[in-house]
Amino acid sequence: MDPLSIAAAATSIIFTIVKSGKHFATIYGCYKEAQHSLFMLQTECTVLAAALSQIQAHFSGSVSNRIERLPQTVMEALEMSLLGCTMTLSILTEEIERLVQGIELSETLKRKDKAKYVWKEDVMLSLVQQLRGQSMALGLLLKAMDNASVDRILAIVESGRKYFDTIENDTASIRETHRSKRFPTSISELSTKETESLYDLLEGDPLDSSDLTPMGEPWEALGDQPTQKFRQRKPISRKPVMSKSTTPPPHSPGIYKSQPSPLPERSKLASFVQTTTSRTPPPVSGPPNLTPWALNTPQKLQNSLDTLIRSGRVPAVAVAIVSPKGADIFVRGVRKQGNNTLTTQNDLFGISPISGTMTVTVLARLIDRGLLSWTNTLDEVLPEYRELIHPGHQHTTLEMFGAHLSGISEDIVTAEDGQLWSYLYDTSISGHEGRRTTLLSYLRKPPDNSPGPTSYEWHSVNLMLIAMVIETVAGSTWETVTKAELFDPLEMYHTGFGQADHIRNSSSANPTQPWPHQPQAGGPPSPSNPAARGTSNPPALWPCDGIYSSLPDLCTFLRFYLYGPSDASFQSFLSPASWKSLTRPVQGTSITLGQLIQCTRNWAKGSATTTGGQGCGFAASLWVAPEIGKAFVCITNVEGEVGTAVADEAAILCTRF
Template sequence: MSCSLEAIRNKHHLPGLVAARIRVQRHGNIIARAVGVRRFGNDSRLTTTDQFHLGSLTKAMTSTLIAMLIEEPGNSLTWNSTVPEALPHLESIVPAHRNTTLAMLGAHFAGFNDTLFLEEELPLWLAILNGTYTPTDGRRLLAERAFSYEPATPPGQNYSYSNLGYMILGHLIDTHAPKECGSWEQFIHERLFKPLRMNGCGLGPVPQKIPASITNPWPHAPGNPDPIPVPWDTDNPPAVGPAGTVHCTIDSYAKFLSLHVSGFVGKTTPLLPADAFRILHTPYRVLSGLPASGDAADSYSPGGWISTESPDVGGRYLFHDGSNSVNFAWAIVAPGVREAFFIGTNVGEAGEAMNEVAIGLFTDSLGF
């Protein structure tokens, strides 16, 4: 397998490349291989015990936290709760957003156009980038402003990928989490990482033991053809956490993927009952009864997953990718074969390489 991975890595000029197969029915048995280096131009080898930045794979974690919050005793929240119901302190919600629901936020159906919004709110966004606000205050301010604008498209009707929607879900967790873990950052540590013993997970840039050391994958910008190393602490600002700042070791992230394999096949898990996974895994268009559109909107669920099919993995499976522009990762949950897969690299774009690795994993042509 390493030779095959190495061929793919070399073909696409990647600094490092890792792939893992998680066999959930075999008590989470993991077969993983890593090839290449942590930093281009340095001989420090990438390893399967390194930590990898997950980017937007964080979104499925945030949605899982929302499902857990909904299950909290005495909590009146549901996926169909509207923004005014869930966040009554937001005072400037335009009428067109009064029926926007949590499910719409999770499935990217809330009508946001992130680019247009950030152009309108550039001073606020720059202040968040510069650390003027705490992560919780930054998310609160973004939520207050987001719903004061008319939606770009009618909420609940059209898909438009949105990090803003997940920052707002993070603000909802900031607002409703129990006092002992009253922010998204605390909630994900206390209610997800600790119970699943995801000890190799953290938030923000992939850490180095000392600044400028090379003890984990180093981030790279895409180059032509070779990748370009960037400062080791390059990442999204902390306020964006719910949309994409988690990093994990493979063995820790495998526990999260295994949770979703088990939930998909109807098993009650340590964190959520079996029926809670239905909304997390079912495309929003199916849940809402909307007609198929023939595009990505048909596949995206409120749980931060894209639902698709392949006979190579027993039918329906869940997929997502993640990038903070200087790392790239794929996750696949394949309940039909009771397995999950992870692919990661330390450069910001590698879609073709990831697809080749995924095909190899699906068809066993990588030899593991």
């Protein structure tokens, strides 16, 4: 879409409003029973005309870089909103002209013919709702386009998802119920013939600002025009930035941190009711290929992901989607910035804090065997350390550590004056020994906050302690147990620890796997040598951020979290009770033991759970939406705010696929 097409489309719609508005006063005097509904129609037309005037002004004049900086999601939402306005106003114009014709013929009409010209209250109220939603959508788009931050733009647009979804459904419904009418499929098709002569349109009268308020006689009688208030709802919460040393909270409860974040005032976190049977969303009536908001073909999603790559913020984006239709995998971009080696569907990506989800899944397997209980305390499962554990930790259960309710908040990088972090990075220290030392460092001191439901704070140490418990109970290292209890049973044979193929990947002329990257202010991301010290977390932290995986393997993992034992493939893997523990929030919180934050999303038709974050040169965003039988994960090979922003943008695209 070019700026002039957008401006011309807005102008065309405005004049359609003006043309219909000129008949309102005539109708008002002849259809007394319709005065209230007509008043609402006039109001919504005025508000819509004002919003369209701002759209027209925004894309007129010098706008060479305005469209280029706007994400594709925003442009699609704008086109869909303008098309929705056109179609709704087309139906309104048809109804208004029918009523005017009835007035003009009233003296000659026979009684049986008068039924053709009655006021249709239900139709008019439906049009009022459509116009109101379109005004709200355009208001949000205007607010978004006034922002310089891409994250903030996307957050604002996503906050209006319910309006865009409604517009999409309304346009599909109009096409279905008015098949004999030809509606445009893009704004480039909007005819400007009607607006080529302003004098013709306004019957010879020049256009002035008052013509953009198509109220006429009834409006003046009712006093000043009310102000339309646009409601800004809180957007998808963004994962906080994590240093190389720690992983972030999987989802700050506050669709892109409260300032930005993807989606609306998203409904407050509520009790999550998990369903074990997936349901596909109801089909949208009308031709699906005529609804630009929907990415209803693989090619459309692939093109949108390519747009993210062309933004230059990340070298690669990888997406895995599981739904009742099966699994879809999309991998776009290159393995390393500055190198043309393309990524493939079998490439191995760091999965950031999703590693923690896998760690607690292993613990659930051991609990299923009766070796442990979620209510066990550390002094019960680690009796050899009982005398060393501070009394403040003695009543903290495995469930509380898994839900990050332990009260631990001290940064692991600065603990013990930084000596612990240096010790963990010593290449002679194994992951097990590093976790043991961390346990002694943190648990000999009182917790930073009182453990319990009000002390939620995501911390890598909680998962390190769970890994220590796994090692103690199983009598082997966390890495060995994780492979035996998770990777092998689920046939995740391309999932492992640290940086994938780091020696060969770092020394080959062309990368053998995606390289990790660091964001650079004002420039492309910088590759980080996958074999270099500091690129990855030390092995002690791998239970919280140190696993890599292929997209096909992640599809299997997503299917397990989406369907659980209701899928025959997982019936022997985990009991229904343990699966529910991983997927339902701990009482009094919104976090599940599977490290997923429960929330409500319109696109998910109810409850959804999510985790994600960034670290070790990668960023990831995972979502599970049981009500629509859909789960997906999006990964980029850049860490920091840049990586999480692109992962979240990819997640938005997945909600529309």
